[in-house]
Amino acid sequence: MIIKPQSKIKDYQSGLYLVSTPLGNLDDITLRAIETLKKSDFILCEDTRVSKILMNKYEIKSDLISNHKFNEKKNISKIINFLKSGKIISIISDAGTPSISDPGEILINTCIDENIAIFPIPGPSAVSTAISISGFSDKFLFYGFFPEKKNEISNELKRLSEFNHSLVFFVSFKKINKIIPELKKYFSGRKIIFCREMTKLYEEFIRDNVDDLKPFEKEPKGECTVVISEKKDGKINSHKLSESDKVIINKMINKFSIREITQIISSNKNVPKKVIYDYCLKLKNEI
Template identity: 35%
Template structure:
């Protein structure tokens, strides 16, 4: 159960990863506001963008920039700040720091130095889009932004061809149509997809269909805003094995030390046979 007791005192020398709204400012937590108000310094991806958030909540904590282009210079400075016993909050322009941004590198540097890193949970575009995508949520994979072009892009999309988990991507409006086209070509035009646009903002929109339908939609309706794409995983097809092949597989598993029941359960998960059917077949094998 959640701890209802407040902890107004921050931990000296700790880095706080503070989740911030992905659009709607009402999505910030009380704890996030308290931490941002209390830390000695805020490291922000874009100080102007974060400045608007701080102004809205009347937070006057000083900021310093921390982004893709100044990590090598800034990380030693921030580590020194923390080793002096001061507190630091890391924020990104939207969502949880460290997800598709250089916050990962700062976290690694802190861990290597034995410094404390404390997460302050907040909104995430990935989870928000997944929750309403109407696609399986029990297993999913987040791919961030695909490589922009070339072999790296082709290889990444090809690797997704057999991915059975729901796939989540980020994409910008000017590259969305090309990405949908590349995905349809490699995965399948009939693969189900959900396009989540401008999450939690005024023009939030969810579009659902196939990749082929999505291409047609985005051809007639020019994409606007930032997108999170949720794509159905590849269908899982169970191999058709003969009874003789099943017996061979069972024999191999049992020789590895699995019991008759354990071997039957494991093998049934990857075939058209039920566990009971596989177990019945296993009775043809001697325990030896």
């Protein structure tokens, strides 16, 4: 089915508009997003100080209402009353598409229950932006933010590692070093990319093999979008030992036989036994 672009857009009507805003570079906003925000009676935003920067740039005069995870439930009744009285209300996040790991889900579900119209105004998304430059499979699972407790994070990563597709999640750099051991435990043989400050002045993409990950010596600030590559079909994902594998073998070489080491490593790593055996043999000959 071919859908032709509309040459005319229908007039704005009362309802809730989910408006995507730039990830960082304010030039990434769409013309329709600007028009929608200007037509809005109220704009719900996470942090009014952040949103005012965007509003000032595009001369948007609509009233802002603070709407974050700590007060969104309290705001529901007031917002629903505005919508039922015929107001046009937009909801935005500090960056990207609202309601995706940001406030909005509670209000959207209430609007559905109350039969209030909801309109998506598409635009920037950290998820699609990270996937697009990853080089990994475009069949992906988006998780969002992980729980707070370490054992819960470990359990979630273990469960997610069973999926064959790419995995996208958000994480604060304050937590990144805490989850690196878990990533190496459950996603061995895969590739990873850390996307930081996307579209901003200090945009950075850090690519690595999961097996070779090391803790960040200096934790970058802010949040990060992380993409892990898909699980490869078949048992053998790599024909080389990672540096971390070699460190483990070096520690075992004087305690176990080559055959035992080969069996142990091959049971946990998707590396051919011959590669492991040959490396062990080389170490033995050097001793």
